Amino acid sequence: MSEKVTKEDIIRISGVNPLKCMRCGKCSATCPAYDEMEYHPHQFVYMVERGDIEKLMASKSIYKCLTCFACIERCPRDVEPAKLVEAIRLACVRRQGENHLTDDEIPALLDPDLPQQAIVSAFRKYKK
Amino acid sequence: MIYSYFPGCTLKTKAKDLDSYARMSAQALGITLEELPEWQCCGGVYPLAKDEIATKLSSVRALSASHKLGHDLVTLCSACHNVIKQVNRDMRYDEYISSRANNYLGADGQYHGETNVIHYLELLRDIVGFDELKKKVVKPFTGRKIGAYYGCLLLRPGDVMAMDDPENPKIIEDFIRAIGGEPVIYANRNECCGGYITLEDKSLASKRAQNIVDNAKSNGAELLVTACPLCLYNLTKNTSESAVPVKYFTELLAVALGLKEEL
Numbered sequence: 001m002s003e004k005v006t007k008e009d010i011i012r013i014s015g016v017n018p019l020k021c022m023r024c025g026k027c028s029a030t031c032p033a034y035d036e037m038e039y040h041p042h043q044f045v046y047m048v049e050r051g052d053i054e055k056l057m058a059s060k061s062i063y064k065c066l067t068c069f070a071c072i073e074r075c076p077r078d079v080e081p082a083k084l085v086e087a088i089r090l091a092c093v094r095r096q097g098e099n100h101l102t103d104d105e106i107p108a109l110l111d112p113d114l115p116q117q118a119i120v121s122a123f124r125k126y127k128k
Numbered sequence: 129m130i131y132s133y134f135p136g137c138t139l140k141t142k143a144k145d146l147d148s149y150a151r152m153s154a155q156a157l158g159i160t161l162e163e164l165p166e167w168q169c170c171g172g173v174y175p176l177a178k179d180e181i182a183t184k185l186s187s188v189r190a191l192s193a194s195h196k197l198g199h200d201l202v203t204l205c206s207a208c209h210n211v212i213k214q215v216n217r218d219m220r221y222d223e224y225i226s227s228r229a230n231n232y233l234g235a236d237g238q239y240h241g242e243t244n245v246i247h248y249l250e251l252l253r254d255i256v257g258f259d260e261l262k263k264k265v266v267k268p269f270t271g272r273k274i275g276a277y278y279g280c281l282l283l284r285p286g287d288v289m290a291m292d293d294p295e296n297p298k299i300i301e302d303f304i305r306a307i308g309g310e311p312v313i314y315a316n317r318n319e320c321c322g323g324y325i326t327l328e329d330k331s332l333a334s335k336r337a338q339n340i341v342d343n344a345k346s347n348g349a350e351l352l353v354t355a356c357p358l359c360l361y362n363l364t365k366n367t368s369e370s371a372v373p374v375k376y377f378t379e380l381l382a383v384a385l386g387l388k389e390e391l
Contacts, residue, residue, distance in 0.1 A: 015178040032320045032336065063328070067173060068320035069284035073294055086176040101328070109327050113365055115357040117138040117207055121172030121324040124183065 005091045007051040014087035018049035020077045027071035027081045037061040041071045041081040048084050053091070062089040063100060063126070093128045101126035129255065131246075132194040132201045133161035136208035137169040143205070143357035149382035150204050150248055156385050157256050157264065161202060164193050170211040172324070181228045187215035188229050192239035200244040202251055204378070206356035210281040210289070213245045217288050247282070248378070249299050249355065250291060258306040266386040268308025275312040275349030276300030277340065277374070279359045280320045294318065300353065303377060307384035314347040316340045321362040330366065337362040341371040351391075353377040 011017070027041035028034055039047065039061045047056055056062065065085040072080045092098050101122055139147035154161050168186035175183040190212060194201040203209040218225040220241025230238045246254070252261055278297055286294035297318065301311035319340060322333030341363055344352055352374040354360050363374045375391060382388040 013177045013179055036332065064325075066280075066320055066323045066325055067176065068280035068323070070280070070320070073284045073286055083176050090177055090180075111365070113142065113361060114326075115138045115142040115361050116169075117136075117172050117205070117356075117358045118324045118327055118361070120137065120169055121207070121358070122327045124171050124173045124175065125324065126328075 005053050005057065007048055007053060009091065010048050010053060010084065010087045013090060014080075014083040016045075016048075016080055016083045016087075018045045018079065018084070021045045021049070021079045022077055024076065026074050026076065027079070030070045030074045031065075032068060032070065033064040033066065036064045041065075041085070044084045044088070045079060045081050048088075053088070056088045057092050061085075062092065065089075067125075089125065090128075093126060099127040129158070130160045130162055130199055131251070132197055132199040133163045134167055134170075134190050134194075134201060134203050134208055134212065135163060136203070136205045138357040139205055143360070143376070146204060146355070146357060146376040146378055149376065149378035149388065152387050153378060153381045153385055154248075154251075156387060157252075157261070159251065159255065162197075162199070164190055166193070170208045172207050172211070174211045174214040178224060181225065181232070184215045184218065184225065184229060185232055187212045188219060188233065188239060189236075191216050191219065191241075191243045191245070192233060192236065195239060195243045196237070200246055202246055202248055204248045204355065206279060206281040206354075207358065209245070209247045209355075214285075214288050216241050216243060216245050247291060247355070249303060252303060252306075252381075253299055258302050261303075261306045262308075265307055265384045267384055269304070269380065269384065270308050272309045273312050273348050273350050274304045274309040274380075275314055275344040275347070275352045275372070276304060276317055277321075277344070277352045277354045277359060277363065278318040279354065279356050280318070280323075282355060283318060300377065303381075304353070307380055309380075312344065312347050312349040314344045314349065316343040321356075321359045322366065323358055323362070326362060326366060333362050334366040337366040338368065338371070341367050341374075345372045351375065353380060
């Protein structure tokens with residue numbers, strides 16, 4: 001995907017309908033990564049709706065969401081904001097040479113107790 | 129009773145304790161766990177995107193194998209359970225995902241979400257029964273104040289996991305009671321431990337994990353139990369030395385059943 005990523009792409013990848021959002025802010029209120037994010041979960045929803053995809057793709061916020069399912073669980077309108085964060089993150093890492101983490105970086109990050117689960121999870125999120 | 133069993137990558141390596149005490153205890157409780165003859169790593173996190181098909185296939189193959197064997201599929205690691213159960217839901221209800229995943233299965237036969245996926249804790253609660261388990265305890269944790277740490281993946285999304293109330297769970301607390309301990313309720317028991325972010329940003333994982341152990345300790349917990357290797361790692365390796373100890377729930381189970389000397 002080297003061409004411009006559109007709102008329609010993100011909606012298709014995520015399966016989310018941002019128009020269902022009534023902007024109560026509960027997703028951001030419950031997000032454990034709130035403090036570390038430039039754009040918060042509720043902002044992902046209305047920015048996708050507005051078509052501000054490039055801004056979201058350029059933001060480090062997409063790597064702060066750890067998919068803990070708190071926003072998905074607690075959204076009263078079943079919007080599932082984390083799925084939008086995931087779709088934006090995928091739109092980035094699916095681009096040639098845009099992996100957020102590569103195999104070469106792994107050895108330096110290991111410690112003897114680190115479970116394999118951490119590495120496979122990070123690769124799923126950071127790499128294509 | 130025979131169940132298919134999916135151990136997952138970490139239970140074969142860094143989390144052997146989670147696995148071995150579970151097998152030992154199951155045997156003592158009259159449950160046969162038969163490891164799937166072939167299985168692949170679940171990938172650790174559920175691929176949320178609609179167009180992610182290949183990343184769901186390891187779960188589909190495990191589910192399909194279990195279906196062919198005619199057994200329910202037991203999982204133990206919170207991450208494996210979350211991934212496999214969510215993929216199972218897709219195979220059953222999401223025609224888009226299911227038809228594409230089935231294209232890959234080809235000659236191996238089709239799969240449409242028939243397998244019943246149960247977590248080891250559900251096995252203890254629903255098949256063995258906590259009352260029956262209590263009768264088999266020979267070394268109770270009398271007087272021990274133990275906190276359940278659920279983390280994020282065991283209970284959420286609640287409508288898919290369908291194990292317990294995701295906001296006010298009690299399955300691990302009931303387990304703690306069954307082995308004679310006193311459960312400690314604390315606010316952060318279902319908050320995220322920081323997960324894989326420890327690879328990229330240790331300070332962030334430490335912040336999350338320290339909040340959890342501090343909250344548990346200030347509510348009187350002297351020991352925490354978990355079902356997730358990454359939670360155990362973050363809560364022990366990314367917290368201060370004085371933090372409350374964390375163990376796999378299966379290790380406490382084995383001790384209570386007299387299969388292991390002590391913690």
